[in-house]
Amino acid sequence: VIDFALLANISDTPVDDSLNDEGEEQIAKLNRAMEQLDSEEQALISLFYYEEKTLNEVALILGLTESNAKVKLHRIRKKIYVLMKQEKV
Incomplete structure (x- = not known):
């Protein structure tokens, strides 16, 4: 389980750099x-990044407000970054 306080303290720059590394x-x-x-997090990422849905479309599909979908996507990106950094190779 990842502490959301930890996620709040992570800058977006290293997250973006890490997630854009191909x-x-x-x-x-x-x-x-x-x-x-979890399944909701996977759905958000899949709809927005893989299926290239707009935030509004993602929100409608998942029954969220657009602002809530945006916040959740932001937190999930940071969570993925932390999970990737914690991984032992």
Whole structure:
């Protein structure tokens, strides 16, 4: 379980840099981190990034407000970053 206070203290820059790295090892770590997310988190990521739905569409599909979907996506990105950093190779 990841502490949400920890996530709040992580800068967006290293998260963005890490998640945009397309190296094989990073992609493998990303996939393993995705497997650790709960079903709602996986759905949010899948709809927004893989299916390229808008925030409004994601919110409608999942029964969330657009602002709530945006906040959740932001937190999930940080959670994925932490999971990737904690992974032992």
